[in-house]
Amino acid sequence: MSEKPLIKLTQAGYQTTDRWLVRDVSLSVTQGEIVTLIGPNGSGKSTTAKMALGILKPTTGEAFRAPGLKVSYVPQKLMIDWTLPLDVAHFFQLTGRLSIQAQHHAIEATGISHLLDQELRSLSGGEFQRVLIARAIAREPDLLVLDEPVQGVDFSGENELYQLIGTIRDDLQCGILMISHDLHVVMAKTDQVICLNGHVCCSGTPVTVSQTDEFQALFGLRGHADIALYQHHHDHQHSADGSIAHNHHSGCSHD
Amino acid sequence: MDRLLTIITVGAAMIDDFFVRALLAGIGLALMAGPLGCFVIWKRMAYFGDTLSHGALLGIALGLLFELHLELSVFLVCSLIAVTLFLLQRRASISSDALLGILAHASLAIGLVVLSLMTWIRVDLMGLLFGDILAVSHHDLTVIAGTLVITSVLLSLTWRSLFAATVSRELAEAEGLNPQRAEIIFMLLIASVIAVAIKIVGVLLITSLLIIPAATARRISLSPGQMMLVSSIIGVFAVVLGLTGSLNLDTPSGPSIVVASVGLFLISMTPLAHQIRLQFRRRIT
Numbered sequence: 001m002s003e004k005p006l007i008k009l010t011q012a013g014y015q016t017t018d019r020w021l022v023r024d025v026s027l028s029v030t031q032g033e034i035v036t037l038i039g040p041n042g043s044g045k046s047t048t049a050k051m052a053l054g055i056l057k058p059t060t061g062e063a064f065r066a067p068g069l070k071v072s073y074v075p076q077k078l079m080i081d082w083t084l085p086l087d088v089a090h091f092f093q094l095t096g097r098l099s100i101q102a103q104h105h106a107i108e109a110t111g112i113s114h115l116l117d118q119e120l121r122s123l124s125g126g127e128f129q130r131v132l133i134a135r136a137i138a139r140e141p142d143l144l145v146l147d148e149p150v151q152g153v154d155f156s157g158e159n160e161l162y163q164l165i166g167t168i169r170d171d172l173q174c175g176i177l178m179i180s181h182d183l184h185v186v187m188a189k190t191d192q193v194i195c196l197n198g199h200v201c202c203s204g205t206p207v208t209v210s211q212t213d214e215f216q217a218l219f220g221l222r223g224h225a226d227i228a229l230y231q232h233h234h235d236h237q238h239s240a241d242g243s244i245a246h247n248h249h250s251g252c253s254h255d
Numbered sequence: 256m257d258r259l260l261t262i263i264t265v266g267a268a269m270i271d272d273f274f275v276r277a278l279l280a281g282i283g284l285a286l287m288a289g290p291l292g293c294f295v296i297w298k299r300m301a302y303f304g305d306t307l308s309h310g311a312l313l314g315i316a317l318g319l320l321f322e323l324h325l326e327l328s329v330f331l332v333c334s335l336i337a338v339t340l341f342l343l344q345r346r347a348s349i350s351s352d353a354l355l356g357i358l359a360h361a362s363l364a365i366g367l368v369v370l371s372l373m374t375w376i377r378v379d380l381m382g383l384l385f386g387d388i389l390a391v392s393h394h395d396l397t398v399i400a401g402t403l404v405i406t407s408v409l410l411s412l413t414w415r416s417l418f419a420a421t422v423s424r425e426l427a428e429a430e431g432l433n434p435q436r437a438e439i440i441f442m443l444l445i446a447s448v449i450a451v452a453i454k455i456v457g458v459l460l461i462t463s464l465l466i467i468p469a470a471t472a473r474r475i476s477l478s479p480g481q482m483m484l485v486s487s488i489i490g491v492f493a494v495v496l497g498l499t500g501s502l503n504l505d506t507p508s509g510p511s512i513v514v515a516s517v518g519l520f521l522i523s524m525t526p527l528a529h530q531i532r533l534q535f536r537r538r539i540t
Contacts (some may be wrong), residue, residue: 050425053426053428053429055428057428065298070431071430072430073425073426073427073429073430075423075425075426078422078423078426081297081299081420082473083296083297083469083470084297084421084422084479085473085476085477085478085479085481085482086422086478087477087478090478090479090480091422094415094418094426094428095415095419095426095427095431095432096415096421096430111441117536139430145429200350200474
């Protein structure tokens with residue numbers, strides 16, 4: 001496993017004309033590593049991901065993207081208009097030609113072979129997510145970015161998807177950057193969790209957390225090791241408008 | 256050899272016929288409008304196309320005023336409007352809908368006022384607004400052929416970025432495509448199609464040549480590439496039908512072509528379209 005980062009943000013911040021969307025974020029994703037960004041809606045997760053991908057240029061700080069990095073992106077939602085005749089097979093080649101072999105592999109891994117000639121519009125939420133992920137795998141990326149990958153998927157499907165994401169990392173040896181608004185449920189396979197709320201609230205490995213009683217309780221309850229509880233206590237409180245009210249002067253340290 | 260010479264002579268003689276010139280110009284136009292029109296409806300830019308085509312009248316007025324090449328001045332004015340819109344939409348202080356309405360009617364009105372102030376020039380306003388098959392010259396044919404070649408080349412180079420951005424701009428950007436460049440090229444292509452379309456369909460109806468064949472093609476197509484191709488073919492049909500009607504019934508060419516394409520669209524709404532679609536699918540599997 002190489003230690004050179006695929007993407008890296010150093011104290012990056014992004015400011016629109018009237019406010020900061022996110023400030024002081026540092027993160028890096030290396031090959032074979034899964035990094036999860038969590039935080040409530042509007043906490044700057046997507047902005048952070050966009051800076052990391054080079055779509056947005058940080059107002060402050062630095063963004064690094066390894067030269068020639070091949071990225072696959074699984075967007076949060078995709079509205080397919082009626083006017084677009086787009087079936088799964090054509091959707092695969094959306095941003096570039098893919099080898100037949102890679103496509104076969106991805107289709108098999110995600111179990112979507114029966115959907116290939118379906119129009120994207122006719123797919124259910126779960127099927128759609130699978131197709132999005134299949135396309136992303138078929139590109140054989142260096143870095144896979146997933147924005148809310150389990151949104152609109154029922155619970156058993158959620159489990160399967162998390163398992164699939166773990167398998168992808170093992171198969172492709174790519175870095176994975178995942179975005180989730182769910183503050184409580186994060187993948188056990190995640191190497192690093194970064195909690196955002198306009199800034200980095202806390203970060204760390206979920207592994208240490210996974211030995212806690214809370215995790216055991218969840219583990220027993222849900223019956224799957226792919227889901228971990230990442231519990232954290234803030235030393236500050238977020239008021240309703242998202243600004244931070246510190247309890248003491250120690251800043252943002254976390255347990 | 257003799258036969259070839261005969262064909263060339265006959266061909267040259269045919270191009271001397273105003274109707275053949277109008278047909279060729281219309282067909283060239285429909286071929287370009289097919290794929291571009293698909294993008295117009297995919298990207299929900301019908302009103303944008305309308306705004307640019309209204310701006311074309313301002314282009315003509317300014318072209319006559321400053322004695323410029325008319326197609327060129329239309330292209331420049333349309334491009335200017337397109338780029339302005341593109342930049343203003345990023346700011347988004349006014350809703351783009353209102354912005355389009357303001358620009359469309361402002362440019363149409365200013366164009367008409369300027370034209371009527373130039374009392375020293377007699378302008379066939381009906382021809383400008385609704386097209387005139389008598390107006391297509393040899394020179395126009397050359398311009399249309401050139402535009403067709405340029406459009407084909409640029410579109411085949413950028414269509415993947417453009418299409419990916421149509422499906423999801425974020426996705427296209429994240430995966431290293433350059434949708435912004437593709438979108439600017441696309442807008443310039445729309446501007447150039449409008450510039451060469453005025454004589455055939457007229458300022459007021461250009462957008463319909465983009466939209467109606469594309470919407471018709473959607474009814475029978477299974478993939479984006481197929482839809483672009485089918486859209487061109489349907490456009491060519493509409494042009495041939497419309498211009499023939501225009502010649503025989505002495506109706507203005509633009510409305511005649513539009514009526515023909517609406518007719519084809521209505522046919523596509525019948526179960527017939529479904530049958531064609533099934534045929535396409537059967538051929539694939």
